[in-house]
Amino acid sequence: MESLTNLESFVRSAESGSFSAAARRLALTPAAVSRNVAQLERNLGVRLFQRSTRGLTPTEAGERFLQSVQGGLDSIQGAIADITLNAGQPAGVLKLSAAAGFAIDYLLPLMPAFLQRYPGVTPDWFFDNRPVDLIAGGFDAAIGGGFDLPPGMVARELGRIHLIAVASPAFLRGKRRPKDPAGLAELPGVVMRSPLSSRARAWVMRNGADAEMGAVEKPVMVVNDPDALCRATLLGLGVGLVAVPHAAPHLESGALERLLPEWHVDVGPMSLYFTNQKLLPAKTRAFVDFVIEAFRTQKLPQIPLVRNKTGGGLA
Structure with a gap:
């Protein structure tokens, strides 16, 4: 044999x-x-x-x-x-790839409870916004969004990622606000580069009536990281199409204001994915089940209700 x-x-x-x-x-x-x-x-x-x-x-x-x-x-x-x-108890090194901002803001706070329940597991995290080859890289699981699911993987959706147009109050002072996504071309913008093609991302925005329109951005700066995009927008460099989970606390504090309150970009799901095996290692199964259950009760921030400056109502 x-x-x-x-x-x-x-x-x-x-x-x-x-x-x-x-x-x-x-x-x-x-x-x-x-x-x-x-x-x-x-x-x-x-x-x-x-x-x-x-x-x-x-x-x-x-x-x-x-x-x-x-x-x-x-x-x-x-x-x-x-x-x-x-x-048979979950134990060993759990190698995970995840986008840094998402992992730090939404996964890291779950770890004290996870490690208290599974003290034999040692999380080993790699921060990367690109999709990874779990098999070649030796990863147990990964979390990401905005890309096609690699072959041989299973995905469990944690929430949908929406982008909204935001800018700092200081940047907006004295400027005319755009009326639709095409109007973004009249303002400097902080633009996201695709991690796969290295080209500036082209986004299509959608409103509540399911009308679609391309977001025409005028780059004043190009970055390849969602956290850098949000930070540059906070610094007043330009308008940014920022993911709602990143923008939400700054909208609440007033550090950012939302433009085009009726429009957003639907990037797709943020998913936890892992290899398609009939019998997962206990450490991976424990992590998957724990995170899925946590996100059932702790949902990602959704598109916020923002007071429309021109109409005075909620959008």
């Missing part, structure tokens, strides 16, 4: 496309992973990879073998982790 170590080295190498990436995930050396795969090939009597300087590509036989063993290996590893870690 083939060893679990050899099978795991093969599957992780196939998933990541390199022995080095598989080695980082398995806490082995690249040479050890390569030897394990070579031994598996000898035992099976077939070549599983085409090797080149650009990486690894499964052969036809390797692809068939991967499809046959991948799901079973994940289930076996999950079962072993669940039964061996503190007799």
Whole structure:
């Protein structure tokens, strides 16, 4: 019977496309992973990879073998982790990728209660606004929004992210407020760059009647981080299309004012996502269930009711 170590080295190498990436995930050396795969090939009597300087590509036989063993290996590893870690209690390092501002404002406050309930789990957080490859990066879970769900992942929605046009009172002093999203072009704007394309994001705004209009921004500054966008807007550099969770406390304090109160951008869901495994490790399942339950009661701030300066009513 083939060893679990050899099978795991093969599957992780196939998933990541390199022995080095598989080695980082398995806490082995690249040479050890390569030897394990070579031994598996000898035992099976077939070549599983085409090797080149650009990486690894499964052969036809390797692809068939991967499809046959991948799901079973994940289930076996999950079962072993669940039964061996503190007799099945959640334990171990929980590697998470999340957008910094969202994680600090909404996840970090949950951690005292989470760690009190699961003291054997050690959160290991990486802050990044871009989608990550959970398998290649060795992540247990990630939280993000505004991008397509990677293949092989399961997403649990935490809330929808809306952007609203805001600016500081000092910036707005003496300026004419726009009447619609196209009017934003008349004011300097702090603009968000896409983390995927590195180009300035083009947003479409929507109102309560489901009419849509492009938000035409005149960049005075371009950033690639939502927290930097909000901060620059607070400093009076220009109008920003800021996510409601970031803008809400500053609207409450009066540090920001909302423009175009009938219009917003629907970016999509902010989701907690993780690998599609039948049996998740206990630490991952505990984290997923805890966060989902917390967000059922602690919802993300929604589009606020803002007093319309021109009409005097609530929008």
